[in-house]
Amino acid sequence: MLTEKATTVDLLRHGEPLDGRKFRGSTDDRLSEQGWQQMRAAVAEQTGWQQIVTSPLSRCAEFANELAAELSLNVMVEDELRELHFGDWEGVESELLWKEHAQQLIPFFKDPENNPPPGGELMADFRNRLMDCWNALLERYQGQNLLIVCHGGVIRVLLSQVLGLPMKHYARFDVPYACMSRICVYHTETGDFPLLKFHNPLPEGSHSAG
Helix, strand or coil: CCCCEEEEEEEEECECCCCCCCCCCCCCCCCCCCHHHHHHHHHHHCCCEEEEEECCHHHHHHHHHHHHHHHCEEEEEEEHCCCCCCCCCCEEEEHHHHHHHHHHHHHHCCCCCCCCCCCCCCCHHHHHHHHHHHHHHHHHHHCEEEEEEECHHHHHHHHHCCCCCCHHHHHEEEEECCCCEEEEEEECCCCEEEEEEEEHHHHHHHHCCC
16 A cells, blocks of 8 residues: 555744744744754755745745755745634743643643633634645645645644544644654555654754744
8 A cells, every 4th residue: 555656745843933932823933043053954964855835934934935945946835834823822921821821721732622722713723724735735746745844833733633633632742943744645546544754853942832
C-alpha cells in the first residue's frame, strides 16, 4: 500500500516573535532576530520542496518569502492557516494570563472544544477551516513536496486530525518555535493513508501559544 504515490507535507512553526511570550493568535508580531535564526537553522539541511504555503501573519510569511526567494519557489499565502483567535486573551502576556486566569486556561488546555477562550474562536470552527485548507492543498499539490509555514495551534490540530486523536488531546503535542513535522500522505485506490514521519521539537523552543 505504501508504494503508491505520496504527497509529502512539512509543517514548520514560526520562530520566536518580538515582545516575548504571549497569546498572539491573530496579533501580527514579527520575528525577533533569534526567531529568524531558529527558522533558518530548521531548514538549513532540508531540500526538495516544490511549493511553499504560508499563514498570512508576518511571523510566518516574511520567512516564507525569504526562503522562497532563495530556492526560486512560489509562495501561496493561505488565510485559513492563521492561528486560533484567542478573543480576550489576544496579545496578553502568558505569565500574566496564568497568574490571573489559570482557572480558565487549565480547562482550555485540557478540553479546548468545550472551553474556548472567552470571546475567541471556537475550536470546532478552527478545526474545520484548517481541515478544509489541508484537503484543498492535498488535492492541489498531490504527489509533490510541500512546506507549510504556520503556527503551533495549527500544527497541533493537523497532527491530531491526521493521527485520528480526539481534539481534547490537541494540546499534548509539544510544538516549540521552529519545530518541523513531516507527514506523508499515500494516495491509494482505497483512500488516503497519512503517516507521521517525524515530529522534531528543537531544544531551544518554547511552549508559548500562537
